[in-house]
Amino acid sequence: MPSLAVKLPQEQPKEQKPILRVENLHTWFEVRRMGFFKAGDVRALDGVTFDLYEGETVSIVGESGCGKSTLAKTILGINIPTKGAIYFEDQDLSTLDKQGWRNYRSSIGYIQQDPYGALPPFMSVQRILEEPMKINGIRNKEEQARRIRQVLEEVKLAPIEDFLPKFPHMLSGGQQQRLVIARAMILEPKMLIADEPVSMLDASVRVEILQLLQGLQTKHNLAIIYITHDLSTVRYFSERIFSMYGAKIIEKSSTSALLKEPLHPYTQALFEATSDPDAENLKTFKNVPAGEPPSLMNPPKGCRFHPRCSQIIKGLCDEHIPPEFQVHEEHIAACWLYKDHQ
Amino acid sequence: MKGLSNVFRQLRTYPSAVAGLTIIVLMVILAIYALVTIPYSEAVQLWRGGDNVWLETPRNARPAWLNYFYKDKMPETIVLRTTDDPSLKTTVDLGGGVSTSDMLLEFDYNYDGFPTELAVFLTAEYDSARPNVTMKWITPDGREIPIADLSVRAQETYRISQDTRLVRRLGGAQPEIGLFADPTNPGKVVKGTYQLVAEGLVFEEGSTVDASLVVYGQLHGLAGTDHRRRDITVALLWGTPVALAFGLVAAVGSSLTTMMLAAAAVWFGGWVDWVIRRINEVVMILPLLPILIMVGLFYSRSIWVILGVVILLGIFGSGILSYRSMFLQVKESGYIEAARAYGAGSGRIIFRYMIPKIVPVLIPGFVTQVPAYVFLEATLSVLGLGDPVLPTWGKLLNDAHTNGALFNGYFYWVLEPASLLIIAGLGFAMLGFALDRIFNPRLRGL
Numbered sequence: 001m002p003s004l005a006v007k008l009p010q011e012q013p014k015e016q017k018p019i020l021r022v023e024n025l026h027t028w029f030e031v032r033r034m035g036f037f038k039a040g041d042v043r044a045l046d047g048v049t050f051d052l053y054e055g056e057t058v059s060i061v062g063e064s065g066c067g068k069s070t071l072a073k074t075i076l077g078i079n080i081p082t083k084g085a086i087y088f089e090d091q092d093l094s095t096l097d098k099q100g101w102r103n104y105r106s107s108i109g110y111i112q113q114d115p116y117g118a119l120p121p122f123m124s125v126q127r128i129l130e131e132p133m134k135i136n137g138i139r140n141k142e143e144q145a146r147r148i149r150q151v152l153e154e155v156k157l158a159p160i161e162d163f164l165p166k167f168p169h170m171l172s173g174g175q176q177q178r179l180v181i182a183r184a185m186i187l188e189p190k191m192l193i194a195d196e197p198v199s200m201l202d203a204s205v206r207v208e209i210l211q212l213l214q215g216l217q218t219k220h221n222l223a224i225i226y227i228t229h230d231l232s233t234v235r236y237f238s239e240r241i242f243s244m245y246g247a248k249i250i251e252k253s254s255t256s257a258l259l260k261e262p263l264h265p266y267t268q269a270l271f272e273a274t275s276d277p278d279a280e281n282l283k284t285f286k287n288v289p290a291g292e293p294p295s296l297m298n299p300p301k302g303c304r305f306h307p308r309c310s311q312i313i314k315g316l317c318d319e320h321i322p323p324e325f326q327v328h329e330e331h332i333a334a335c336w337l338y339k340d341h342q
Numbered sequence: 343m344k345g346l347s348n349v350f351r352q353l354r355t356y357p358s359a360v361a362g363l364t365i366i367v368l369m370v371i372l373a374i375y376a377l378v379t380i381p382y383s384e385a386v387q388l389w390r391g392g393d394n395v396w397l398e399t400p401r402n403a404r405p406a407w408l409n410y411f412y413k414d415k416m417p418e419t420i421v422l423r424t425t426d427d428p429s430l431k432t433t434v435d436l437g438g439g440v441s442t443s444d445m446l447l448e449f450d451y452n453y454d455g456f457p458t459e460l461a462v463f464l465t466a467e468y469d470s471a472r473p474n475v476t477m478k479w480i481t482p483d484g485r486e487i488p489i490a491d492l493s494v495r496a497q498e499t500y501r502i503s504q505d506t507r508l509v510r511r512l513g514g515a516q517p518e519i520g521l522f523a524d525p526t527n528p529g530k531v532v533k534g535t536y537q538l539v540a541e542g543l544v545f546e547e548g549s550t551v552d553a554s555l556v557v558y559g560q561l562h563g564l565a566g567t568d569h570r571r572r573d574i575t576v577a578l579l580w581g582t583p584v585a586l587a588f589g590l591v592a593a594v595g596s597s598l599t600t601m602m603l604a605a606a607a608v609w610f611g612g613w614v615d616w617v618i619r620r621i622n623e624v625v626m627i628l629p630l631l632p633i634l635i636m637v638g639l640f641y642s643r644s645i646w647v648i649l650g651v652v653i654l655l656g657i658f659g660s661g662i663l664s665y666r667s668m669f670l671q672v673k674e675s676g677y678i679e680a681a682r683a684y685g686a687g688s689g690r691i692i693f694r695y696m697i698p699k700i701v702p703v704l705i706p707g708f709v710t711q712v713p714a715y716v717f718l719e720a721t722l723s724v725l726g727l728g729d730p731v732l733p734t735w736g737k738l739l740n741d742a743h744t745n746g747a748l749f750n751g752y753f754y755w756v757l758e759p760a761s762l763l764i765i766a767g768l769g770f771a772m773l774g775f776a777l778d779r780i781f782n783p784r785l786r787g788l
Contacts, residue, residue, distance in 0.1 A: 118679075
C-alpha cells in the first residue's frame with residue numbers, strides 16, 4: 001500500500017486523559033444443556049485491561065475466535081460484561097441511566113466487517129442514516145438533513161441526492177462500507193470501533209477505506225479501536241497494537257516497537273504468518289506453531305499459549321498464568337520469558 | 343413503495359395473477375355495491391323475512407335468465423295493482439253512499455308453463471260496513487269462471503290457489519293450472535289476454551276498495567328464490583362482503599400476530615421463547631373445527647365471536663415455527679447488531695428491523711390463506727353454525743341442503759353460492775401463487 005500516508009506515532013499520548021478505560025473485563029457466555037442445565041461458560045473475554053486515549057488508534061490483532069469481536073461488542077454495550085468495568089470519560093458504564101446510555105451511544109460509532117449485512121436491505125440510504133438520529137433524540141428535520149449531508153460529504157458518497165433514495169443492494173461494496181462509516185459518524189462520536197472494516201472488501205478498495213478512516217480521525221480527533229487479523233494493514237494505521245490470544249491481551253506495544261521486535265512467541269508467529277508477495281516464499285517454510293486455538297470453555301492451565309509454544313518453560317508456563325511484564329518503555333508482554341524485566 | 347410498484351410490474355407478466363386480481367377487484371366492487379345498495383339493517387330484515395317482506399315473490403323460483411335456454415318459455419311473476427294504475431278501476435256512484443268499484447285486471451300471458459300460484463290482495467277503507475267484491479276470471483277464449491264472492495276487511499288476502507271450492511268447480515284441477523289450461527288439452531296453456539274482473543260494492547261515503555293480482559311465475563330475478571320466497575340475490579350480494587371481510591381479517595389477523603409472536607420469541611429468547619413454543623405445541627394439536635362447533639353450540643354463533651376464535655387458534659401452528667426459524671437467522675444479521683449499537687429498543691428492532699425482512703415471505707402465504715378462511719366460514723354455516731342474522735353463502739348452502747334442493751331440482755340454489763365460493767378461492771389462489779413466484783424466485787423455474 002504505497003499510496004497510504006505513513007503516520008508514525010510521534011507524540012506521546014500518555015499525558016492525555018484516557019477516553020476509555022477497560023479494567024479486568026470478563027464476558028462469559030453461559031452454555032446450557034437441554035435448555036435448563038448449565039453446562040459451563042464460554043470465556044470469550046477473560047480479564048482484559050487497557051486504556052484508550054483521545055485521538056489515538058489502537059489495533060487489536062489476533063486469530064479468529066480469540067475474543068476480538070466480543071471485546072468490541074462488550075464496549076458497545078451489546079454484550080453484558082460478567083465481571084470488570086468499562087469507564088468512558090471516567091464514567092462507569094454500569095452506573096449509567098437511560099439518558100447516560102444514550103449519550104454514550106452517541107459518542108461511539110460502530111463499523112462492521114460485512115457492509116452488506118450491516119445495512120438493513122429494506123431501508124433507503126436516507127432512512128438508514130435517519131434511524132440512529134431518531135433513536136437518539138435528534139428529531140429536528142433540518143438538523144437531520146444537515147448531518148446527513150455532512151457525513152455523506154465526508155465519506156465521499158456524492159452526488160448526495162442520487163444516493164439518498166437508493167437501497168443498499170444498489171451500492172457497490174466500497175460504497176456500502178462508506179455508508180456504514182457514514183452511519184457510524186452521524187451521531188458525531190468521539191470514538192470509533194472498527195471490527196475488521198476492510199477484510200470483506202476488494203484489495204483495491206481497502207486503501208481508500210483506510211485513508212477515509214484516517215482522514216476522519218484527524219479531522220474529528222477520533223479515538224479508534226481497529227480490530228483485525230490482517231497485520232499488513234496495521235502498521236500504516238495505528239499508534240499502538242494489542243495482541244490477543246485466548247480471550248486475553250498478551251502483548252501491548254507501540255506499533256514501531258512491535259514491528260521492530262515482537263516479544264510474545266504468539267505475536268512472533270503471527271508476524272511470521274503474514275504473507276508478503278515475495279517469490280522467495282516459494283522456497284521457504286514458515287515457522288507456524290502447530291495445534292489449534294484453545295477451547296474457551298476449558299482454557300489450558302497457566303499460559304494459554306503453552307500447548308503450542310516452542311519456547312515453553314516446563315513447570316512454569318503450564319502451571320502459572322503469566323502477569324504483564326514491562327519489557328521496554330512502551331512494550332508490555334504477558335510471557336514468562338520476560339520474567340526478569342520486572 | 344418502489345418495491346411495491348416493482349411487484350405490480352412483475353405481476354402483470356403472470357396471466358393467472360392478472361385473472362386472480364381481476365376476480366378479487368370484481369368481488370370487492372360487488373361487496374361495496376352490496377353494502378351501498380342494501381344497508382346492514384335492511385339486509386338483516388330482508389333475510390329474516392316476515393309477513394309483508396316477500397309477499398309478491400314466488401317460492402323456489404329459478405333465475406329468470408334461464409328462459410334464454412328453455413324452448414318452452416316459463417312465466418315470470420305478473421303483478422297488477424289498482425293502486426298503481428287508477429285507470430284499472432271505474433267507480434260509479436249509485437247514491438246514498440253506495441257505489442260500485444269495478445276493477446279490471448288484465449294481462450297478456452304468452453308463456454308455455456303454468457304459474458306456480460295465484461293470489462289477490464285486497465285492501466279496503468271503511469267505517470263499519472265492509473265492501474263486497476265479486477271476482478270472475480275471463481280466459482282468452484272467452485270462458486267466464488266465477489271465482490269468489492268476498493266481504494273485504496282492511497287487509498284481505500285471497501289465495502286463489504288454495505280455494506278448495508274453486509278446485510271442485512274446476513273439476514279437481516289446481517286453480518293455477520285449471521284457470522290457464524286448454525279444456526280440450528289440459529296440459530297446455532291457452533295463450534292470450536286474461537282478465538280478472540273484480541266487481542266491488544262499497545256501502546259508505548268515502549269508503550274504497552283496491553285489489554292487486556299476483557300471478558306467481560316459475561322464474562324470478564337474477565338468482566331465483568328460496569323456500570321462504572326470499573330473493574337469493576340478497577344473500578349472494580351480502581355474502582360477498584361477509585366472506586371477504588371474514589377471510590381477510592382472519593388471514594391478516596392471525597398471520598400478523600403469528601409473526602409478532604415468533605419475532606418476540608426469537609428476540610427475547612430464554613423463557614419467553616420457551617413459553618411461546620410450549621403454548622404453540624399444545625394449541626397446535628387442538629382441532630379447530632370441533633372447537634368452533636362447541637363455541638357455536640354452547641356460547642355464540644355470531645360471526646364475530648367465531649372470527650375471534652379462528653384468529654386466536656390460527657395464530658398458533660406450524661407457521662410460528664417456520665417464522666421462528668427465519669427470525670433466528672435475521673436476529674444474527676449485522677444490521678440488527680448495528681441497531682443495538684446505536685441504541686434501538688426491543689420494540690423498534692422487532693417491528694422496524696425484523697418483521698420488514700420477513701413480510702415479503704408472508705404476503706403470498708396470507709393471500710392463499712384468505713380462501714381457506716372463507717371456506718371455513720362456509721363450512722360452519724353448512725354445519726348449521728352460521729351467523730343467525732347475516733345472510734352468507736354458507737347459509738344459502740345450508741338452507742339448500744336442509745330443503746333437499748338437489749332432490750327437488752333447485753340446482754341454482756346450490757350452484758350459485760358454491761360457484762361464488764369457488765371463484766373467490768380461485769382468485770386468491772391464482773394471485774397468491776403468482777406472488778409466491780415473485781417473492782421466492784427459486785420457484786420460477788418450476
